[in-house]
Amino acid sequence: MKIFVDGAVGTTGLEIGERLTGRAEIELLTLPEERRKDPAARGDALNAADIVILCLPDDAAREAVALLEGSSTRIIDASTAHRIAPGWAYGFPELEAGTRQEIGAARLVANPGCYPTGFLALVRPLVRAGLLPAESLLSVNATSGYSGGGKSMISAFEDPNDPGATDTAFRTYGMNLAHKHVPEMTVHAGLKHPPIFLPAVARAYRGMIVEVPIHLHALPGTPRLGDLRAALADHYAGSALVRVIDEPPAMLTIERLAGTDRIDLFVYGDEKTGQARLVAALDNLGKGAAGAAVQNMNLMAGLPETAGLRL
Secondary structure, three states: OEEEEEOOOOHHHHHHHHHHOOOOOOEEEOOOHHHOOOHHHHHHHHHHOOEEEEOOOHHHHHHHHHHOOOOOOEEEEOOOOOOOOOOOEEOOOOOOOOHHHHHHHOOEEEOOOHHHHHHHHHHHHHHHOOOOOOOOOOEEEEEEEHHHHHHHHHHHHHOOOOOOOOOOOEEEOOOOOOOOOHHHHHHHHOOOOOOEEEEEEEOOOOOEEEEEEEEHHHOOOOOOHHHHHHHHHHHOOOOOOEEEOOOOOOOOOOOOOOOOOOEEEEEEEEOOOOEEEEEEEEOOOHHHHHHHHHHHHHHHHOOOOOOOOOO
C-alpha cells in the first residue's frame, strides 16, 4: 500500500510518519527536501499513492484535492476544509455504528479536529440515546498542549527569543466565539444550536482536556450520573481506543494520555445539585490528529485498525 503524506514536515505529518515508518505492509512515498515544493514532483507523488494524507492549511488542502480530481487516489484530509463537506466521510470510526464501514469504503475522508474529537466523544452518544436533547444549549471548555498550534505556537513557547516565550502558562483564545471547529461540533453531534466554545492552550507540549458541563435537572427525566456513564460505556463497549473510566480520579492532568492514540472519558458530578462534568482526555497529536489519521488509513487499506498506533 503506497502512502504519501503531503505536508510531512509539519507537526502532524511528522507524527504520522513515525507511525508508518517500518511497517512492512506500507510503502511510504517521500520527496527529497529540494523537491518538496516542486509542483511536478508533488503531483507525481500524489497520483502515485494509493492513499494520500493531507497535512496542509485549508486552502492548500483544497488545491491538493482538486489536483486529484478524477484520480483513483484516496484522500485523508487532516485540515478543517472538508469536515462538514458533502461527499466526505467523517473520520471518527467510533462515533456511529456504521462509521468504520463508511470510512473503509470511502475515497474521501475528513480527519476530525482535536477539540471536536473530545466534544463529540462525550456528546454524540448522549444525543443519540435521548439523554441529551438536540436543542440543548451547551458550552465546552478545552485546553490543549501548545503543539496543537503548529510551528508558530511551538516557537512562542519554546524559543527564548520569541516575544511570547515568557508569557503566562495558560492562554485563552477564540474570544469572538467564531472558532472554525464549532460547525464541526454542531453538525456531527446532531445539535440544533452551536455550543459556546472556550479553547485555551497550556504550557505543555502535548495533551488535551475537553469538558462539557451539564445541568441534569434541565434534561428530560433528570437522568442520574450513572445513566450518562452507562450510555457512554454501552456505546464504546469493545473499543480498543476509547475507554469510559468507571472510577474517575479526583484530579486530571492535561498530559494524562500524552504520547498515546487513546481517549479516556469521565463523568463527574454531584447528584444533590444535579450538576455534571463530562470530561475527555486525549493527546491532541494522537487521537486528535496523527493517530486518528493512521487509524482511518488502516480502515481504508483493509488493515488491522490499530496497526501502528500507540496504545
